[in-house]
């Protein structure tokens with residue numbers, strides 16, 4: 001991509017890209033990272049002092065490198081609002097595929113100030129209780145001390161081990177996935193990995209010295225399709241092999257443990273706070289919980305996109321009631337969050353007519369998403385004696401969705417796909433201990449609610 005050939009009106013990096021030092025290693029440079037954190041790093045670089053460019057590392061597939069390396073890491077971000085806008089993002093300066101050049105990844109980890117990650121819920125290899133799953137095939141593999149790891153946790157543990165052996169301080173690690181207490185979980189998982197590998201001293205050093213702040217990320221990012229490629233080419237005047245798109249809204253709330261990186265983050269509009277938990281919980285339970293509900297119920301009703309599902313008045317009204325009456329009471333928002341206004345803003349974002357956000361994209365990985373989006377809210381509601389009738393609907397709809405896919409021979413995108421495809425009926429699904437905590441699965445009130453919702457769908 002030649003920046004001088006970009007059409008007028010398209011924003012391009014205004015800073016000295018060649019001179020920008022790489023200081024961030026990012027694992028998982030999918031569309032979400034490139035539409036969200038990479039935009040913030042681009043802003044930081046434009047704001048000046050104390051900012052770093054990114055080395056983006058794909059853990060498995062070479063697709064991102066194949067698309068972006070010939071473009072020198074540059075790509076277009078399309079912002080989807082009534083007035084669309086296009087911006088060339090310059091913050092990614094190196095694109096690596098870990099299995100192809102593992103030593104180059106280690107070299108970046110040796111000099112990194114910050115490591116960030118978007119590897120989705122399943123990329124953390126956690127048990128339903130939130131600890132490292134030592135039986136996970138990727139963790140089992142990485143504990144055999146292979147030449148290079150395959151899991152995020154394995155990469156972080158080996159990278160930190162090399163830093164310790166070289167007498168360096170740990171890098172800072174910032175999780176950017178939709179999990180409650182994402183930094184806490186990742187930090188404990190990496191230390192647990194080190195202990196399981198037999199290196200207690202490393203585990204203690206990580207627990208003592210390494211910092212894993214929590215963060216809440218938010219921006220609706222539909223997957224890239226050919227329509228986007230064509231629109232970008234028409235608007236920008238250049239072909240981009242892998243542009244990305246998102247809504248205009250974006251938010252990054254980070255636990256304020258960034259040390260001397262804080263000013264650059266603040267300058268780019270990141271919210272730094274002592275306690276991310278209230279933000280995380282509200283976003284995961286309200287936005288992502290509503291998203292998953294729209295996805296499973298919406299797909300059963302024949303809708304394809306979030307905006308279509310929101311145009312279904314019955315479904316939109318159901319989701320609104322679910323958010324206000326069933327999810328909101330489980331939040332502890334504090335003075336910084338006006339919950340009714342937050343719900344209204346989320347529903348307006350879902351209605352954005354400029355976005356084509358496929359329900360099938362949201363429906364992926366339900367076994368990983370439902371526990372943090374719906375089941376924890378459900379457990380709180382049961383404990384407080386509130387009704388769980390509506391909260392059972394997305395769970396029952398997920399079961400129906402899986403059954404329908406399995407019997408129609410459609411693909412199920414989920415780490416538990418093989419197992420899920422064989423399940424039929426509520427009882428068989430509820431027996432999935434990797435999804436449903438035992439006490440919840442055994443709760444007669446909730447079982448009854450799921451049975452009733454399943455029968456009604």
Ligand code: CS2
Nearest residue numbers: 217218219220288291361362
């Ligand atoms: C969505 C999220 O795909 C999904 O499961 O719920 O990606 C959602 O769009 C983002 O979390 C919004 O910040």
